Amino acid sequence: MADEEKPEMSPPQPSPAREQGAKPQGQSVASDVGALLTGLKTTLSEAFKPVVTTMYPEDKKPRSERYRGRHYLRRYDNGLERCIGCELCAAACPVGCILVIAAENTEENRVSPGERYAKTYEINMLRCIFCGYCEEACPVQAIVLGPEYELSDTSREKFIYTKERLLEPLPPDVQARLDSKERK
């Protein structure tokens, strides 16, 4: 009785290779049903293992040190901006999302230690592909890519990051990393 009820549990497996093959695996009904039961056992045992999901907004995984998120413009310790308005970042940018308009430093208005400074510095975050070429191109390490990646916003205008926004202080851990690199 027990054996009779088994055939319908297992769909026949009629691949030609199997029908001609010398020693097919699932030839007997019992082994086919056994395979189905193994499958059921496997899924049930998986159900009692711990969940592997990261509960994202509450639980964020740490990013790599070299993660390329949103940009920051850096300052020297004395408060002067690093950017000297050379526009090499804009030239290096493959998508042309950086706009730099330079101006001369004067004695009464000294913004950066060099001859010139960036009067306007804008990055269009909708265009940016976060390749980091701007960071590599910069001769004075003025622009760096930080760890933030949650950049969504509600209007296109808000994605044009202006100089004020880019000059926000770096997260402390990124700052510490850059400092230690410079000391070497």
Next chain:
Amino acid sequence: MLVSQIYNDPIGHWVVVVVAMALLLFVVLTATAYTVWFERVALGRIQRRPGPNRVGPWGLMQLAADGVKLAFKESFVPASTDKVLYVVAPAIAVAAAFLAWVVIPIGLWDYYGPKITYWIADVNVGILIVFAVSALNVYAIVIGGYASNNKYSLLGGLRSAAQLISYEMALGLSLVPTFMIVGSLRLRDMVEYTFHLGPYNGPIPLIILTPIGFVIYVIAAVAETNRAPFDLPEAEQELIGGFLTEYSGLKFVMYYLAEYVNIITVSALAAILFFGGWYLWIVPPVLAFLLKVILFLFFYIWVRGTFPRLRYDMLMRLGWKVLLPLAMLNVVGTAVILVALS
């Protein structure tokens, strides 16, 4: 009793019946919502995900959120469809799914206090009504597929018709031995079937007497409700969404609802026909029934989370060459045994 007085009054009778129907509708709808939740959580756990857990505690309000979202969607009818049939088809699906619950007995309380019956109609051909009504589901799917004026929908609908007709035979035949043993088509009689053997004299789960019928029933029921691994009518990978392709918003909800009500219906039938309905040691009747239905629902979800979809020729072969002959043999075998015993 006051209630029985109202019930015996010709007008009061209808009041009681209408209230009971409203209550049943509410219960089945709620059960459907939480079946979907249960399915998503169980499937998630099988895949080591948590499942819905954002809306409400443990994600319990997820279905309310989904329902609101779908209800506010644009009621879109594609161009050059058959407008009337396009709207009627999901309505048939939902009506057929809920109609079956008219005759399904949920429980019977006659231990102390007033006797309470948890069903709307105790019909002497209950199981036939369930099958007659659930067969309407084919029309819902075929008409929906045809009315959509879309080749994938039509293919899905035709596949579904072939599948449902094939497995309905096996499903019906798998239960014939049960009818022969019980000698009645009344669902209540199946539950209350008493067995006399030596000192034992009481209700038994019928699966002990009809194990083969049970196995055929379970497989055919999965196929009847278009569930994985028999979900060919809406095989996304081949048919986009089958008959559901052109449906959205509330009309989609109706098909979706019908599918889940049908799943609960076949689970409830399995509990009634094979596992003694509301009898379970000292567990109160309705609770025992609920417990059995939930176990069956879990089995369904478990199977969905385990087996890949059958190929179409496999599906047909399994239905016609394996299940149907086996069910017929089962009928003949049971008949021989019954005659030999009598």
